[in-house]
Amino acid sequence: SDHMGMNHMGMNHMEMNHMDNNSTMPPHHHPTTSHSHGGGDGMMMMMPMTFYFGFNNVELLFSGLVINTPGEMAGAFVAVFLLAMFYEGLKIAREGLLRKSQVSIRYNSMPVPGPNGTILMETHKTVGQQMLSFPHLLQTVLHIIQVVISYFLMLIFMTYNGYLCIAVAAGAGTGYFLFSWKKAVVVDITEHCH
Amino acid sequence: MAMHFIFSDEAVLLFDFWRVHSPTGMALSVLVVLLLAVLYEGIKVGKAKLLHKTLENLPSTSSQQLIPEPDQDSTGSGSTPANSTRLRWFLCYFGQSLVHVIQVVIGYFVMLAVMSYNTWIFLGVVLGSAVGYYLAYPLLNMT
Numbered sequence: 372s373d374h375m376g377m378n379h380m381g382m383n384h385m386e387m388n389h390m391d392n393n394s395t396m397p398p399h400h401h402p403t404t405s406h407s408h409g410g411g412d413g414m415m416m417m418m419p420m421t422f423y424f425g426f427n428n429v430e431l432l433f434s435g436l437v438i439n440t441p442g443e444m445a446g447a448f449v450a451v452f453l454l455a456m457f458y459e460g461l462k463i464a465r466e467g468l469l470r471k472s473q474v475s476i477r478y479n480s481m482p483v484p485g486p487n488g489t490i491l492m493e494t495h496k497t498v499g500q501q502m503l504s505f506p507h508l509l510q511t512v513l514h515i516i517q518v519v520i521s522y523f524l525m526l527i528f529m530t531y532n533g534y535l536c537i538a539v540a541a542g543a544g545t546g547y548f549l550f551s552w553k554k555a556v557v558v559d560i561t562e563h564c565h
Numbered sequence: 566m567a568m569h570f571i572f573s574d575e576a577v578l579l580f581d582f583w584r585v586h587s588p589t590g591m592a593l594s595v596l597v598v599l600l601l602a603v604l605y606e607g608i609k610v611g612k613a614k615l616l617h618k619t620l621e622n623l624p625s626t627s628s629q630q631l632i633p634e635p636d637q638d639s640t641g642s643g644s645t646p647a648n649s650t651r652l653r654w655f656l657c658y659f660g661q662s663l664v665h666v667i668q669v670v671i672g673y674f675v676m677l678a679v680m681s682y683n684t685w686i687f688l689g690v691v692l693g694s695a696v697g698y699y700l701a702y703p704l705l706n707m708t
Contacts, residue, residue: 420577420681421577421579421580421581421583422579422580422581423581525673525676528673528676528677529677529680531677536673539669539673540666540669540670540673541666543665543666543669544662544663544665544666544669547661547662547665547666548658548659548662548665551658551661551662551665552658
């Protein structure tokens with residue numbers, strides 16, 4: 372049974388390469404909330420490099436998307452929470468789709484020499500998708516969406532804003548709780564015969 | 566913010582109070598980050614094992630409904646053991662969700678530590694991931 376197999380789609384979402392930033396950084400407004408300035412070298416830190424709690428002048432991903440009031444922060448919290456939840460759901464949905472579409476199982480049997488001069492039949496099982504099939508194309512599109520959302524979540528966490536980071540973590544946990552529920556039940560049923 | 570890796574004994578990592586000024590402090594910080602990376606790899610394996618345990622503790626009623634048994638006598642008995650199994654499964658599953666949150670948070674912390682662009686910290690993360698993977702993955706006994 373392969374329910375103990377490492378789920379690479381689920382486990383590797385943090386192992387992404389840091390995007391190398393060739394373009395100049397867009398001008399960031401210095402958040403006026405309580406977090407310390409860097410060193411005494413006279414140069415202001417443009418981006419916060421330590422965690423802080425605040426809702427004044429918080430830039431979020433896109434230019435023009437600035438949080439200034441507690442109400443806006445609450446709205447951003449909910450949006451980030453839902454985004455993280457959606458990300459977890461998307462991961463689970465892709466796994467389910469992959470499992471359902473892996474119908475082409477090829478068995479290759481090869482004779483191999485065994486002990487005492489006997490001949491044993493070794494059977495290799497290959498499971499895969501065809502490249503030009505609709506399930507694979509759908510998986511590719513969903514993969515792109517998953518990659519983009521995972522980078523967005525990383526950038527949101529990179530704002531070092533405590534509220535938004537908590538929203539990411541809580542959304543991920545809630546999404547995992549709600550969507551893995553189905554997976555935990557389905558996996559056992561389908562692999563009951565192993 | 567420096568956008569290239571530098572060797573330095575000064576860094577500010579994650580929190581305001583985590584300021585490194587000296588080689589000793591840097592060595593300690595590298596050790597902490599190394600342990601964080603080891604923990605991250607360990608948690609990944611731990612979650613897979615928890616999933617295995619959750620599936621073992623699956624409440625028997627759901628599988629009985631889908632696989633019809635020839636003798637219906639066994640389905641009626643044992644309602645109390647089924648409830649405790651259900652609770653055990655739920656706790657296993659809830660524990661798994663908590664572990665997932667911890668994994669997400671630690672993953673992001675390690676990413677932010679690497680974002681400091683301090684080469685020592687980065688090497689600590691790489692080494693910690695290697696050690697963690699080396700120690701934890703053999704524990705994933707494939708059934």
